Amino acid sequence: MPTPSQPESPSTERTAIIGAGLAGLSCARELGRSGVPVRVFDRGRSAGGRVSTRRGQGGDQTGPLYDHGAPMIHVRNATVAQIAERWVEQHAAQWWSPITLHPxxxxxxxxxxxxxxxSMSSITQALSVGLDLHNSVTVTDLSHDQQGWLLRLKHYGSTEATTERFDRVVLAMPIPQASRIIAPQDPSALSECPTISYEPTWACMMTLQVGEDLCTLPDIVDTDDGDRVVFAHRKPGHTLPAGTTALVLHANHAWSASYRDASPGEVCSILGQRALDIMQNQIGVLISRPQILDQQAHRWGLARATNPACESHWYCPDRSLGCCSDGFGGSDAESAYLSGIAMARAIVAAQAHRD
Structure with a gap:
């Protein structure tokens, strides 16, 4: 992806964006186009947030790819459609028309x-090109004074923390996460920010050796209790050996909440059997002796906003503090991308008004 275009009037004020998911990356790119210096921090090993991918079978380069976060982006907005076409041109994405089996x-x-x-992480990798992105960095402390914001940073593998100062901070993450970062130093910092609640989801990832090609499989299966199975190997760009099936089951929110403290192993056992039951009872595919080649589980504690804010973002010019995420203006991946853009434009507008 091309780097953000050169601005006409570059700014000297530095902005820290904490979170390198869709919201944080789109905000960073939009600010870059306006000449605002940006540094992005994320505690993960790579950008992605909930648009994340795991590789199965020990993590080597031949294992299946599991999009265990958002499996796709529903594109309804013209701005997102334009950027999606760029991803396609750069071979980072493809359009897909999946077939869903309903209850x-x-x-x-x-x-x-x-x-x-x-994989879905190809999208965030494309968005990261040209950005000042620092992965494997945790912001352990965030404080504000007359000189701006002071970030205390812990780098993965290091025993010592460092500090860095910025003029502005954007928390590109769900509001509950943002509150945990900033509340210890400033409990009232987000007092005027919308309150957004989230539901959890357990994701179970499996690869099965079934001994035959299952040509009749749909791409997606929705169950009557709210589970969803996406057959990973049927997505564009995903390939597996003949007779092998890979899937991701996202459990319904109520079940996921009741198993909040369960171990990944326990969840794999329960949801793995549930996936086999769905294949037999809902699809009509009986696998008499399934050979499980790979199985993993991941819990998304803040998977879906239950009461998304009507606003596209939140920004306080007096504090030079903002928030953007998929909980603003909607509860999906497209909302996250648009929230980041809106956040960046609000910053640029506030700066222009002040100047």
Whole structure:
């Protein structure tokens, strides 16, 4: 992806964005186009947030790719559609029209969604090009004074923390996470920010040796209790050996909440059997002796906003502090991307008004 275009009037004020998911990356790119110096921090080993991918079978380069976060992006906004076309041109994504099997047995085909190729993390990798991105860095402390914001940073593998000063901070993450970072030093910092609640989701990832090609499988299965199975190997760019099936089961929010403190092993056992039951009872595929080649589980504690804010972002010019995430203006990946853009434009507008 091309680097952000050169601005006409570059700014000298530095902005720290904490969180390198879709919201943080889109905010960083938009600010870069306006000449605002940006540094992005993320505690993960790579950008992605909930648009994340795991590789199975020990993590080598031949294992299956599991999009265990957002499996796709539903594109409804013209701005997102334009950037999605750029991802396609750069071979970071493809358009997909998946077939979904519903609880009543009917099937429907989604008109068009965007998926990363070969995985969803390809999208955030493309968005990261040209950005000052620092991965494997945890912001352990955040404080504000007359000189701006002071960030205390812990780098993975290091026993010592460092500090860095910025004029402005954007928390590109769910509000509960943002509160945990800033509340210890300034409990009232987000007092005027919308209150957004989230539901959890357990994701179970499996690869099965079934001994035959399952040509009749749908791409997605929705169950009557709210579970969703996405057959990973049926997504564009995903390939597996013949007779092998890979899937990601996102459990319903109520079940996930009740198993909040369960171990990944316990969850794999329960949801793995549930996936086999779905294949037999809802799809009609009986695997008499399934050979599980790989199985993993991951809990998303803040998976879906239950009461998304009507606003696209939150920004306090007096504090030079903002928040953006998928909980603003919606509860999906597209909302996160648009929230980041709106956050950046609010910063630029506030700076222009002040100047």
């Amino acid at each position: 009543d047995g009917s099937r429907s085909q989604t008109e068009r969604v965007i998926v990363g190729t070969p």
